[in-house]
Amino acid sequence: MNRIGIVLVLLVLLTGIAFAIASSKTSASAELQIPKADAAAIESNGHGIGLVTAFENLYNEFMQKSLPGALDKYYSGSIPETISGQWVRDMFAMAGAFDGIVVNLQEGDMANASANYNEFAVLYNNISDRVPEWKGYFNTTAVDMLGKDLAANNTPASFQDIGAIGATCSKCHGDNQPQVWAKYYWRNFQTVNVSTTHGNMTWGDSMDALAGTYAGVGVNAAKGNQSAANDSFNQFRDLYTDVKVACSNCHDTPRFYYVSDDVFATIDQMGQNITDGNMNNAIALQQSLGVQCYRCHVLHMPAQDMKNKMEK
Ligand code: HEC
Ligand code: HEC
Ligand code: HEC
Known part of the structure; x- marks a missing residue:
C-alpha cells in the first residue's frame, strides 16, 4: 500500500515534468533542460499563502541564527x-x-x-x-x-x-x-560536481536532467514510441551512472543502495523490455525504479534542506 502511494506521488511529480517537456515541443529524449516551476505563480495563487511565507521567513531566520x-x-x-x-x-x-x-x-x-x-x-x-x-x-x-x-x-x-x-x-x-x-x-550538495557527457553539472541540474530522462522513458513507452523510449532510456542510464560516480564526492566506500548492482540490473531489464517492445513491462520497471530516487531523497534531503536554510 505504501509502495503504491510512493509511486503515485512520484508519478504525479514526474508527469508534471514530462508535460512541461511535451508542451515545450521538444521530445523528452532530445531535451535535457527542464523548466522550473514558477514560484511567483504559486505565490499569487493560494489564499493565506502570505502567512505561510511569513512563517517560512521566520523559520529561515531561526535556522540562520541557530548556531554561533x-x-x-x-x-x-x-569531514563527512x-x-x-x-x-x-x-x-x-x-x-x-x-x-x-x-x-x-x-x-x-x-x-x-x-x-x-x-x-x-x-x-x-x-x-x-x-x-x-x-x-x-x-x-x-x-x-x-x-x-x-x-x-x-x-x-x-x-x-x-x-x-x-x-x-x-x-x-x-x-x-x-x-x-x-x-x-x-554533511557536505553541501550544491558543491558537488557531476561529470557527464553533457559537461560538468551541478547536483541540482543533474537531478533535473535525470528526472527528465526518467519521465521520458515512462511517457514515451506509454505512447508506444519505441525509438524515443529507447533514446530516453540510454540518456537515463548514462546520467544515472554519472550520478553514481558522483556519490564518491562524499563517500569513499561502495554504496549498497539506490545505485547498486541490483538497481542497475533493473535498469538494464527496463532497456531490454523497450528493445523487445514490451512497453507495459518497461513502464512497471520504470515505476519501481522511482522508489530508489525517493528513498535516496528521504535520506539525504532533510540535512540538505537544513543547510540550504542555514547557509541562506
Ligand atoms: C544521493 C541520492 C539521490 C539519488 C539516488 C537521487 N537523488 Fe534526486 N536529489 C538528491 C538530493 C540530495 C537533492 C537535493 C539537492 C539540493 O537541494 O541541493 C535532489 C534533488 C532532486 C530534484 C530537484 C532538483 C532541483 O531542481 O533542485 C529532482 C527533480 C530529483 N532529485 C530527481 C531525482 C530522480 C528522478 C532520481 C532517480 C532517477 C533521483 N533524483 C535520484 C539526491 C538523490
Ligand atoms: C553547550 C552545548 C553542549 C553541552 C552543555 C554538552 N554538549 Fe555534548 N555535544 C554538543 C554538541 C553540539 C554535540 C554534537 C557534536 C557532533 O556530533 O559533532 C555534542 C556531542 C556529544 C557527544 C557525542 C555523541 C553524539 O551523540 O554526538 C557526547 C558523548 C557528548 N556530547 C557528551 C556530553 C556530556 C556528557 C555533557 C555534559 C556533561 C555534554 N555533552 C554537554 C553540545 C553540548
Ligand atoms: C554531499 C554529500 C553526499 C553525497 C554526494 C552523497 N551522500 Fe550519501 N550520505 C552523506 C552523509 C553525510 C551521510 C550520513 C551518514 C554517513 O556519514 O555515512 C550519508 C549517508 C548515506 C547512506 C546511509 C549510510 C551508509 O553509508 O550506508 C547511504 C546508503 C548513502 N548515503 C548513499 C548515497 C548514494 C547512493 C549517493 C550517490 C547517489 C550518495 N549517498 C551521495 C552525504 C552524501
Whole structure:
C-alpha cells in the first residue's frame, strides 16, 4: 500500500515534468533542460499563502541564527563520514570522565571517582568558555558542588549533583545537535560536481536532467514510441551512472543502495523490455525504479534542506 502511494506521488511529480517537456515541443529524449516551476505563480495563487511565507521567513531566520559562529573554529577541517572536529572529540573525552565518576561511585571507589572528577571538571569548565552564546547552558556551580560532595564522601548528594549536570548536557544536545550535524557533518550538495557527457553539472541540474530522462522513458513507452523510449532510456542510464560516480564526492566506500548492482540490473531489464517492445513491462520497471530516487531523497534531503536554510 505504501509502495503504491510512493509511486503515485512520484508519478504525479514526474508527469508534471514530462508535460512541461511535451508542451515545450521538444521530445523528452532530445531535451535535457527542464523548466522550473514558477514560484511567483504559486505565490499569487493560494489564499493565506502570505502567512505561510511569513512563517517560512521566520523559520529561515531561526535556522540562520541557530548556531554561533564561534563554534566554526572547533570544526575546522571536519569531514563527512568521520567523527572529526575538536568539539566532538572533547565531548567524548568529557563523557568518558563523567561516566567514570558514576561507575566508580556505584562501586564505592572514591579514589577513582575523584580522579575522574578532576579530569571532568577541567574539561567542563574549559568547554563552557568556548562559545559565549552557549555559556548559559553550563552549570559550573553544580560541578564545584560535586567536587565538594565527593570530597565529603557524600554519595547521595553527589548523585544529585550528577543529575543536575546531566540535565545541562541533555538540554544543549536537544537544542543544537541536529543543526550541528547538518552544518558540519554533511557536505553541501550544491558543491558537488557531476561529470557527464553533457559537461560538468551541478547536483541540482543533474537531478533535473535525470528526472527528465526518467519521465521520458515512462511517457514515451506509454505512447508506444519505441525509438524515443529507447533514446530516453540510454540518456537515463548514462546520467544515472554519472550520478553514481558522483556519490564518491562524499563517500569513499561502495554504496549498497539506490545505485547498486541490483538497481542497475533493473535498469538494464527496463532497456531490454523497450528493445523487445514490451512497453507495459518497461513502464512497471520504470515505476519501481522511482522508489530508489525517493528513498535516496528521504535520506539525504532533510540535512540538505537544513543547510540550504542555514547557509541562506
Ligand atoms: C544521493 C541520492 C539521490 C539519488 C539516488 C537521487 N537523488 Fe534526486 N536529489 C538528491 C538530493 C540530495 C537533492 C537535493 C539537492 C539540493 O537541494 O541541493 C535532489 C534533488 C532532486 C530534484 C530537484 C532538483 C532541483 O531542481 O533542485 C529532482 C527533480 C530529483 N532529485 C530527481 C531525482 C530522480 C528522478 C532520481 C532517480 C532517477 C533521483 N533524483 C535520484 C539526491 C538523490
Ligand atoms: C554531499 C554529500 C553526499 C553525497 C554526494 C552523497 N551522500 Fe550519501 N550520505 C552523506 C552523509 C553525510 C551521510 C550520513 C551518514 C554517513 O556519514 O555515512 C550519508 C549517508 C548515506 C547512506 C546511509 C549510510 C551508509 O553509508 O550506508 C547511504 C546508503 C548513502 N548515503 C548513499 C548515497 C548514494 C547512493 C549517493 C550517490 C547517489 C550518495 N549517498 C551521495 C552525504 C552524501
Ligand atoms: C553547550 C552545548 C553542549 C553541552 C552543555 C554538552 N554538549 Fe555534548 N555535544 C554538543 C554538541 C553540539 C554535540 C554534537 C557534536 C557532533 O556530533 O559533532 C555534542 C556531542 C556529544 C557527544 C557525542 C555523541 C553524539 O551523540 O554526538 C557526547 C558523548 C557528548 N556530547 C557528551 C556530553 C556530556 C556528557 C555533557 C555534559 C556533561 C555534554 N555533552 C554537554 C553540545 C553540548
